[in-house]
Amino acid sequence: xxxxxxxxxxxxxxxxxxxxxxxxxxxxxxxxxxxxxxxxxxxxxxxxxxxxxxxxxxxxxxxxxxxxxxxxxxxxxxxxxxxxxxxxxxxxxxxxxxxxxxxxxxxxxxxxxxxxxxxxxxxxxxxxxxxxxxxxxxxxxxxxxxxxxxxxxxxxxxxxxxxxxxxxxxxxxxxxxxxxxxxxxxxxxxxxxxxxxxxxxxxxxxxxxxxxxxxxxxxxxxxxxxxxxxxxxxxxxxxxxxxxxxxxxxxxxxxxxxxxxxxxxxxxxxxxxxxxxxxxxxxxxxxxxxxxxxxxxxxxxxxxxxxxxxxxxxxxx
Amino acid sequence: xxxxxxxxxxxxxxxxxxxxxxxxxxxxxxxxxxxxxxxxxxxxxxxxxxxxxxxxxxxxxxxxxxxxxxxxxxxxxxxxxxxxxxxxxxxxxxxxxxxxxxxxxxxxxxxxxxxxxxxxxxxxxxxxxxxxxxxxxxxxxxxxxxxxxxxxxxxxxxxxxxxxxxxxxxxxxxxxxxxxxxxxxxxxxxxxxxxxxxxxxxxxxxxxxxxxxxxxxxxxxxxxxxxxxxxxxxxxxxxxxxxxxxxxxxxxxxxxxxxxxxx
Ligand SMILES: Cc1cc2nc3c(=O)[nH]c(=O)nc-3n(C[C@H](O)[C@H](O)[C@H](O)COP(=O)(O)OP(=O)(O)OC[C@H]3O[C@@H](n4cnc5c(N)ncnc54)[C@H](O)[C@@H]3O)c2cc1C
Numbered sequence: 174x175x176x177x178x179x180x181x182x183x184x185x186x187x188x189x190x191x192x193x194x195x196x197x198x199x200x201x202x203x204x205x206x207x208x209x210x211x212x213x214x215x216x217x218x219x220x221x222x223x224x225x226x227x228x229x230x231x232x233x234x235x236x237x238x239x240x241x242x243x244x245x246x247x248x249x250x251x252x253x254x255x256x257x258x259x260x261x262x263x264x265x266x267x268x269x270x271x272x273x274x275x276x277x278x279x280x281x282x283x284x285x286x287x288x289x290x291x292x293x294x295x296x297x298x299x300x301x302x303x304x305x306x307x308x309x310x311x312x313x314x315x316x317x318x319x320x321x322x323x324x325x326x327x328x329x330x331x332x333x334x335x336x337x338x339x340x341x342x343x344x345x346x347x348x349x350x351x352x353x354x355x356x357x358x359x360x361x362x363x364x365x366x367x368x369x370x371x372x373x374x375x376x377x378x379x380x381x382x383x384x385x386x387x388x389x390x391x392x393x394x395x396x397x398x399x400x401x402x403x404x405x406x407x408x409x410x411x412x413x414x415x416x417x418x419x420x421x422x423x424x425x426x427x428x429x430x431x432x433x434x435x436x437x438x439x440x441x442x443x444x445x446x447x448x449x450x451x452x453x454x455x456x457x458x459x460x461x462x463x464x465x466x467x468x469x470x471x472x473x474x475x476x477x478x479x480x481x482x483x484x485x486x487x488x489x490x
Numbered sequence: 491x492x493x494x495x496x497x498x499x500x501x502x503x504x505x506x507x508x509x510x511x512x513x514x515x516x517x518x519x520x521x522x523x524x525x526x527x528x529x530x531x532x533x534x535x536x537x538x539x540x541x542x543x544x545x546x547x548x549x550x551x552x553x554x555x556x557x558x559x560x561x562x563x564x565x566x567x568x569x570x571x572x573x574x575x576x577x578x579x580x581x582x583x584x585x586x587x588x589x590x591x592x593x594x595x596x597x598x599x600x601x602x603x604x605x606x607x608x609x610x611x612x613x614x615x616x617x618x619x620x621x622x623x624x625x626x627x628x629x630x631x632x633x634x635x636x637x638x639x640x641x642x643x644x645x646x647x648x649x650x651x652x653x654x655x656x657x658x659x660x661x662x663x664x665x666x667x668x669x670x671x672x673x674x675x676x677x678x679x680x681x682x683x684x685x686x687x688x689x690x691x692x693x694x695x696x697x698x699x700x701x702x703x704x705x706x707x708x709x710x711x712x713x714x715x716x717x718x719x720x721x722x723x724x725x726x727x728x729x730x731x732x733x734x735x736x737x738x739x740x741x742x743x744x745x746x747x748x749x750x751x752x753x
Contacts, residue, residue, distance in 0.1 A: 184654070184658070189655075245622075245632070245634075268618075269655065270652065270654045270655060271654070273610075273622065273634045273635065274622060274632075274652070275622075277587060277619035278626035278632070280587070280619075280623065281591060281626040286586060286588055286714050287586075287587050287588075287619055289587075289616075289618050302717075305616075306722065307614060307615055307719075308503045308613070308614055309613060309616075311503050311507075311721075312503075312514065312721060312722070313721070314584075314716045314718060314720075315716070315717050315718035315719075316584075316714050316715065317714070317715055317717050318713050318714045318715070319713075355631040355664065355665035356631055356633065356663065357662065357663045358660055358661070359661045359662065359663060361658055361659065361661070362651075362658070362659045362661065363659075364657050364659055365657040375751060376746075376751045399753075400751070400753075408674065408675070411675065414678065425653050425654070425655060425656070426657060428656070432751055433751050454745075454749065456742060457728075462730075464505075467726055468724050468725055472728060472729050472730075472731065472742065473726075473729070473730045474738040474741075476735055476738060481735045481738055481739050484735045484738075484739035485739040488740065489743065489753060
């Protein structure tokens with residue numbers, strides 16, 4: 174048992190970026206263990222996916238032609254069978270919403286420990302050393318476990334594998350027990366449309382939970398008016414119903430790339446950062462000098478937004 | 491229909507803190523009801539108020555200190571609570587997914603609910619895996635990251651929406667019994683009313699040890715151990731503006747003018 178099995182992610186006919194990232198992470202681990210890297214792709218147009226996943230460092234791609242879209246029962250059955258067949262040391266999955274919908278089940282079915290949302294992975298002999306964050310990114314920990322394991326990797330932490338490999342591409346003949354498939358995906362829906370498209374904005378004044386009360390949003394609107402900017406927000410503001418869904422920046426909201434992104438009272442959780450890290454210039458206003466947003470900010474003010482925001486608005490009035 | 495909600499008291503960290511060994515020094519830690527569990531409790535209570543569930547029970551793994559948090563859940567409308575704790579759990583740094591699964595499984599088997607609701611993740615150790623792992627262990631169906639749930643449970647199914655990345659939602663039908671991991675925004679969690687808080691004091695809070703649940707102590711010998719804790723390496727080369735709010739605002743104002751993005 175030295176090999177690594179990495180699982181690809183796709184949706185509506187497209188492989189997702191993290192599929193290539195999990196190959197990179199998997200190759201590194203396989204180098205540590207001296208084993209091979211196997212990639213599994215389940216459902217969808219698997220032949221086409223198989224070709225695309227044949228990137229540098231991949232030894233074998235296992236395609237499972239079954240159904241169109243992700244179904245966690247199918248994934249769980251296939252992966253436990255592939256595991257029995259290949260006996261890999263590690264199973265790697267993306268820490269995507271779908272990854273979190275099957276990886277814990279696969280780990281449990283195989284009676285393996287699982288570490289999720291890892292940002293670093295290394296195999297040292299029989300020990301898997303995995304780094305992950307806790308407390309919303311305030312600290313990082315090194316965790317260790319012995320033997321075989323399932324791990325999920327955080328998106329955008331590893332670069333995507335490139336080039337073309339010389340992997341064997343093999344159809345894996347999984348036996349799907351239809352009776353054990355108790356969930357059915359019936360469709361998809363886009364959400365968050367509406368009048369304003371924050372992904373087009375040049376300047377975003379983005380507000381987070383630091384604003385405390387709905388009434389206080391007024392000072393953010395005043396600032397946006399003064400700057401001729403657009404208001405966006407982190408998730409809790411939308412969850413509270415203070416702004417519509419189309420204003421949410423992040424993993425489950427919109428990806429934005431403005432010239433300037435002013436993050437006001439936003440901690441910079443990974444799911445938020447996923448949506449705004451491509452901004453040209455990032456300014457953070459936050460009382461907490463250690464907030465994770467500071468790691469990606471170009472300019473920072475460690476102060477109370479209730480003092481800074483009105484003062485800034487005044488500058489432009 | 492009976493609903494079991496997993497409720498966790500999470501540790502919160504002050505802005506400034508110190509690390510001692512593999513944990514954050516006690517004096518910098520606070521405690522709160524896990525944000526995601528708050529939504530799970532609300533969802534369960536709403537199903538009960540709609541006349542579909544007869545009982546909402548919460549389960550928490552945690553020491554006596556967290557009874558405050560459990561009472562919050564009771565004050566919001568859960569009927570009774572179970573708290574699992576004993577000495578063997580005392581010294582555990584980080585309860586891993588496998589350990590949680592084993593303990594919670596025993597509670598689910600004893601309670602026999604139709605629906606288990608958990609938060610998507612907990613705010614402190616953020617495994618994001620316990621609900622799905624538990625479901626698989628029980629032979630339940632499941633769905634992760636649920637941001638909408640139909641309350642009619644027609645034909646023994648739960649119709650849910652799963653929130654995927656990039657503003658896309660997946661519509662899924664799940665057979666019950668099922669475990670659903672609940673995402674924030676699915677509802678509007680209520681504040682506990684004064685009456686609710688008073689009533690919560692009288693509700694049953696049952697404490698169970700691993701032995702009571704028939705769980706072997708070896709279950710909590712975590713397979714995943716924390717060997718180091720540190721502040722993440724900051725890659726920042728941010729320019730930090732110092733001074734009064736007027737001064738820092740002026741600096742920012744100047745930058746915005748320089749970038750040509752402000753009038
Ligand atoms: C599957 C999944 C998907 C998610 N998708 C998204 C997403 O798309 N977008 C998103 O944003 N989140 C998303 N989240 C949630 C994310 O994990 C965080 O919970 C969220 O981003 C936190 O928002 P926040 O920074 O506004 O709040 P907090 O983390 O509570 O941060 C508030 C910040 O305000 C600061 N502050 C407080 N008072 C003041 C003051 N007076 N002046 C200045 N600063 C102050 C604090 O220091 C703190 O840093 C998702 C989570 C999950 C599990």
